[in-house]
Amino acid sequence: MEDKNKQLDNLLNEAEDLRKNIGNRLHDDLTEGIYVDAAKIVGDSVYTKDKKRAFRMDRAIDNIVTSRIWGFPIMLLLLGIVLWITIIGANYPSRMLSTLLIDIVYPFLKGVGESLHFPVWLSGILIDGVYLATAWVVAVMLPPMAIFFPLFTLLEDFGYLPRVAFNLDNLFRKAGAHGKQALTMSMGFGCNAAGVVATRIIDSPRERLIAIITNNFSLCNGRWPTQILIATIFIGAVVPEGLSHIVATGSVIGIAVLGIGFTFLVSWFLSKTMLKGEASFFVLELPPYRPPRIWQTIYTSIIDRTLVVLGRAVMFAAPAGAVIWLISNIDIEGQSIAVWAINAFDPFALFIGLNGVILLAYIVAIPANEIVIPTILMLTVLSINSITGGSGAGVLFDGNEPEVANILHAGGWTLLTGINLMLFSLLHNPCSTTIYTIYKETGSVKWTTVATVLPIIMGFIVCFLVTQLWHLFA
Amino acid sequence: MNEICNTCKYNTASGLKKLGEKVTDYDYVVALAGNPNTGKSTVFNTLTGLRQHTGNWPGKTVATAMGSFSYLDKTFKLVDLPGTYSLLSTSEDEEIARDFILFGKPDVTIVVADAGRLERNLNLALQILEITDKAVLCLNLMDEAARHGVEVDDRTLARDLGIPVVPTTARSNKGMDNLLQTIYDLAENKIVTQPHRIKNVLGETATAIEKLSNKLTDLYPGLPNSRWIAMRLLEGDTSIITALKEGRLG
Numbered sequence: 001m002e003d004k005n006k007q008l009d010n011l012l013n014e015a016e017d018l019r020k021n022i023g024n025r026l027h028d029d030l031t032e033g034i035y036v037d038a039a040k041i042v043g044d045s046v047y048t049k050d051k052k053r054a055f056r057m058d059r060a061i062d063n064i065v066t067s068r069i070w071g072f073p074i075m076l077l078l079l080g081i082v083l084w085i086t087i088i089g090a091n092y093p094s095r096m097l098s099t100l101l102i103d104i105v106y107p108f109l110k111g112v113g114e115s116l117h118f119p120v121w122l123s124g125i126l127i128d129g130v131y132l133a134t135a136w137v138v139a140v141m142l143p144p145m146a147i148f149f150p151l152f153t154l155l156e157d158f159g160y161l162p163r164v165a166f167n168l169d170n171l172f173r174k175a176g177a178h179g180k181q182a183l184t185m186s187m188g189f190g191c192n193a194a195g196v197v198a199t200r201i202i203d204s205p206r207e208r209l210i211a212i213i214t215n216n217f218s219l220c221n222g223r224w225p226t227q228i229l230i231a232t233i234f235i236g237a238v239v240p241e242g243l244s245h246i247v248a249t250g251s252v253i254g255i256a257v258l259g260i261g262f263t264f265l266v267s268w269f270l271s272k273t274m275l276k277g278e279a280s281f282f283v284l285e286l287p288p289y290r291p292p293r294i295w296q297t298i299y300t301s302i303i304d305r306t307l308v309v310l311g312r313a314v315m316f317a318a319p320a321g322a323v324i325w326l327i328s329n330i331d332i333e334g335q336s337i338a339v340w341a342i343n344a345f346d347p348f349a350l351f352i353g354l355n356g357v358i359l360l361a362y363i364v365a366i367p368a369n370e371i372v373i374p375t376i377l378m379l380t381v382l383s384i385n386s387i388t389g390g391s392g393a394g395v396l397f398d399g400n401e402p403e404v405a406n407i408l409h410a411g412g413w414t415l416l417t418g419i420n421l422m423l424f425s426l427l428h429n430p431c432s433t434t435i436y437t438i439y440k441e442t443g444s445v446k447w448t449t450v451a452t453v454l455p456i457i458m459g460f461i462v463c464f465l466v467t468q469l470w471h472l473f474a
Numbered sequence: 475m476n477e478i479c480n481t482c483k484y485n486t487a488s489g490l491k492k493l494g495e496k497v498t499d500y501d502y503v504v505a506l507a508g509n510p511n512t513g514k515s516t517v518f519n520t521l522t523g524l525r526q527h528t529g530n531w532p533g534k535t536v537a538t539a540m541g542s543f544s545y546l547d548k549t550f551k552l553v554d555l556p557g558t559y560s561l562l563s564t565s566e567d568e569e570i571a572r573d574f575i576l577f578g579k580p581d582v583t584i585v586v587a588d589a590g591r592l593e594r595n596l597n598l599a600l601q602i603l604e605i606t607d608k609a610v611l612c613l614n615l616m617d618e619a620a621r622h623g624v625e626v627d628d629r630t631l632a633r634d635l636g637i638p639v640v641p642t643t644a645r646s647n648k649g650m651d652n653l654l655q656t657i658y659d660l661a662e663n664k665i666v667t668q669p670h671r672i673k674n675v676l677g678e679t680a681t682a683i684e685k686l687s688n689k690l691t692d693l694y695p696g697l698p699n700s701r702w703i704a705m706r707l708l709e710g711d712t713s714i715i716t717a718l719k720e721g722r723l724g
Contacts, residue, residue, distance in 0.1 A: 004693065008718060011689050015707035019681045026679055026708050030562065033675035038596035041670075043632040046592050049623035200556075203565040287511045288590075293645070427585060 014353050033368045051350045058288050062163065066286075068333065076162070076253060080146050084249045090143035101135035101280055124329060133321025136311045152190065153301040164285060168260075171187045174266045176271025178207035181214075181282065185263060188218030189256075191386055192434040195220075206277045210267050213430035213436055213451045216257040216430045219265065222313070222369030226425050227252045229373055233405045234418025246300030246340040251422070259426050262458070274450075296347060312433075313370035320364055320371050321378075328382045342383055352460055353420040353467030357411065362424070367432045373426065377404065380411035416470050420463045427459030475511055481527070489546040490654055492523025496617030500542055509573055509595050510557030513614045515539075516528040516644040517586055518554040521654070548661065550686040551581065559594070561601045573713070575605050576699070577722060582660045584599065584653070587640065589626050590619035603637065603669040604702040605610050609655050613641045616648070636668035666686040671701065682708060697723070 006205060019026070055462050060211070075274035109131060156163070165182035172179050180202050188195030195215040202208040236244035237249045271277060286406045327337040335343075338360065345356035361375040384407070408417075430438070439448040483717045518524065539554040550637035555574055556567035575583055583606050591611075597631030613628060634638040638656045640650030659665045675683060686704035690697055697703070705721065706718060707716040715724050 005604065007693055010597055012707070012718070014689070015704075016710075018686065019708050019710055022679055022682055022708060026705075027562065027674040029679035030672075030705060033672050034597055034600050037670070037672055038593050041596060041631065041634045042593040044634060045627040047625040047627070049625070095479055119666070154548060198565055203563075270544075277659075285510065308606035330560070 002161055044086045058198055058205055060203060062286060065077060065160070065163050066166050071163075075167060076257070078155065079161065079256065080249055080253055082148065082155070083252050085151060086144050086148045086224075087245055087249055087252075088234060089147045090228070091369075093143040094139060094147075098135075098139040101139055102132075106132065106135065107310060121329075125325050126446065128323030129321040129323075131319045131321070133317045133371065133374050133378065134314050136377065137317040137371055138310065140229065140314055140373055141225050141370055142310055144228055144308070145221060145310065146302060148221070148224060149190075149306050150298040150301045153297050154292045155296065157290065157297055158285050159289045159436065162284060162286050166286060169284070170266065171264055174278065177214075177267040178202045178204065180268070181211040181263075182205070184211050184215060184216050184426065185260070188215040188220060192216055192218065192220045192430055193437040196434060196437045199441070204277075206271075206275050207441065209447060210275055211271050212441060213257055213270065213447065214263045214266050214450065216434065216455050217262040217426070219256050219426060220431075221257060222431060222469045223425050224252075226369070226373050227255055228420050228423050229404070229421055230425075231255075231385065233406070233408065234413075234415050238415060255422050256313075258423075263378035266454070266458075311367055312465070315412040317371045317374065320367065320375065323364060324378050328379070338379060338382060342379065351467075352423060352464040353416055353470070354463060355412065355417060358421055358424065360416075362428060366429070369425075371430050376416075378405060380407055384410050420466060423466065425463055427455050429453070429456050484544060490521070491611060492521065493544060493545045493549070493606055494523050495541055499549060501548045502581040503551045503553065504657060504661070505574055505578065505580035505583045506552060506554045506576065506586060507583055507598070508557055508612075508614075509559055509591075509598055510652045512557065512586045512588040512595065513644045514557060517559045517584070517612060517614065517642070517653075518648075520553060520644055520647060522552055522652055545658050548658065550657065550661070551708060553578070558598060560598060561605075564570060571714075572605075575602060575703075577717065578603060580606070582607060582657050584612050584657065585590040585609055586612045586614050588615050588619075589613045590615060590622050592626060592631075594626075599635070600670060600672055601702075603635065604672060604705070605699045607637075607659050607667050607669045609637050609667070609669065610653070610660060611639045612644075612653055613639055614644055616641045617643045617646070635670045637669070637670075678706070694723070 022029075028291045102354075106127070109127050110123065113127055117125075150322050161183060167181060168182040168185075172181050183201065187198045192215050195218060196212050199208050200209040201217070202211055223309035231248040231251045232244070233366050236248035239247045313404055324338070327341070328339075330337050332340060341360050342356035345359040346454055349356045349359045357376055357379045360381055361372055365372045429435070433450060435452055438451050439445070442448060478640075481618065506518055508514050518539065518541060519541045523543070524539075524541045537692055541554075542549060542550060542551050544550065553574065555571040558568045558571050560574040561575075563638075575582070583602060584597045586604055587599060599609075599611060611631070613626060616626075619626065625715070626641070628639045628641050638660070640649055640653045640656055642653055656665070660667070683701055683704045686707055687700040688704055690700040694700070702713060
């Protein structure tokens with residue numbers, strides 16, 4: 001054994017000597033050797049009929065979608081079409097679902113609770129809390145997701161994402177970041193946790209950290225419905241009926257583009273300060289366009305993405321519903337905890353153009369962005385009730401858009417609140433799953449904290465500035 | 475395929491049972507390697523019945539996914555490795571793939587290649603054949619290659635590479651029965667391979683590799699990939715040096 005170890009040491013020493021001798025030539029010699037072999041093998045077994053024709057279609061499409069002039073407009077147009085179909089299409093099923101779950105099932109469950117002589121707290125937690133929050137998540141989230149995800153997946157299957165990366169590469173390099181960040185950013189539009197994991201395709205640790213920290217600026221699927229709903233209610237409502245869908249779509253695109261803008265800005269900032277360095281070189285392969293298999297894509301994206309995300313939302317919504325009911329119904333000195341919290345947050349929140357309900361909702365909804373809107377609605381109804389002396393904190397409302405609008409207007413919301421909520425939904429801490437993923441990927445408390453706190457601070461600043469400008473001009 | 479096909483004795487794929495994520499008891503480990511965006515995850519899904527997210531962009535799979543299936547009387551654990559163009563660099567995805575094939579010692583390695591872009595894909599395949607000799611080339615995306623006017627003579631290719639070559643179109647489930655049978659035969663040692671070794675390495679580098687490789691085989695008789703380890707030693711790969719010292723190789 002001893003002898004063998006000695007022999008191994010000798011061998012390793014010899015290898016080291018040879019290595020110094022050969023040095024950098026090794027890589028070139030090897031690669032060259034492999035290429036010569038590969039070329040020879042291919043020459044003997046591959047026959048190409050007409051070299052000119054091959055991949056002609058692909059190149060023709062690429063010349064358009066990655067061209068200097070048309071690249072960006074086409075990107076925005078495609079995003080616009082996807083969002084527009086989502087906004088138009090989600091409306092009707094959303095209304096049906098909320099009628100079913102909230103107008104029909106909810107009173108039925110209440111009735112069952114009564115006939116079983118549930119104590120008030122039990123039916124409160126279970127039906128007013130857990131059930132209602134869950135029902136809200138399903139009614140608000142399911143239709144937009146069931147439309148948005150398949151459309152997005154079709155684009156992905158077709159091979160469009162690498163073209164987006166190609167278009168954005170130059171901008172990323174100017175920001176001192178890695179061009180592949182365009183891909184992880186696109187993944188973030190689905191789910192930030194997935195986007196953070198996807199940064200493993202970036203080799204340089206510096207550029208990878210930048211990609212991780214800025215991934216949160218990609219609107220994730222938990223936030224698209226919030227954007228779409230608020231845009232429809234507040235921004236779509238200030239223009240004539242015929243234009244409302246287009247304007248709402250435009251404003252959601254605006255927020256998404258703003259997020260991309262923040263990605264560049266923060267990447268640039270980080271690469272000039274905390275993460276100094278030059279952008280590294282990389283090769284990106286533009287894969288062939290493949291005709292998407294439409295039915296299979298729709299099926300798998302509904303099973304894989306929509307139901308998984310919805311399941312996660314429901315899992316977090318159920319306990320959050322219980323928490324909302326509890327903080328709304330446990331009184332301290334004649335006022336519920338929620339009202340105390342809302343009142344405590346209000347001065348600061350109103351100062352930056354939001355309100356206490358929104359901040360409290362974002363705290364309750366740290367586990368999942370998906371439940372922000374339901375939480376806001378339940379808390380708003382609750383605080384209206386406590387002001388008007390409505391009967392208890394039993395929460396009952398219809399789920400369609402005008403009704404949601406009425407609730408929010410009654411809660412003192414204005415167009416400014418709506419805009420600020422959209423901005424804050426873009427700029428706030430990542431959800432707890434993403435935070436945990438960032439910690440797992442970076443293994444660093446410091447960078448996890450930066451990735452968590454930085455967006456909140458930016459959110460506060462941006463909302464504050466918008467509010468000041470609004471008051472200045474309005 | 476419908477029920478009748480699944481039980482028909484002329485259907486060689488009828489022995490396939492997709493076992494999803496159940497990976498506890500298995501007879502053989504099978505690794506899926508290949509260039510990015512050649513359809514590894516599609517092959518993975520077809521064999522295991524799982525629904526790993528597939529997408530048309532390179533680098534989609536960044537972690538290894540596992541699943542299992544059984545074919546005839548044997549159960550296989552299938553590991554979907556990240557797609558790479560090479561195994562020579564130090565990026566994380568290449569290290570994951572390299573370490574798994576080298577240290578995980580899979581019983582069979584499926585190298586998925588894009589039939590329409592074979593030359594570039596062989597770059598990786600030739601490197602894998604330096605590490606393991608139990609490999610099969612899955613010549614995927616045959617439909618696309620045909621559409622682009624590319625024809626591949628898979629028999630000549632198999633002879634030159636010294637391993638089985640199976641043309642497939644995993645997206646529409648074509649050729650998967652042959653692939654299954656080949657995996658089975660390789661695992662059961664019913665197919666003997668004579669993998670191609672990289673021949674055209676230049677001058678001093680070639681001599682150095684030969685020299686080290688011979689010493690390695692003296693020290694560890696039966697080491698299947700001494701040339702590859704020699705290359706890594708010349709690269710100064712510390713994980714290989716550690717592995718040799720800890721006796722995990724050879």
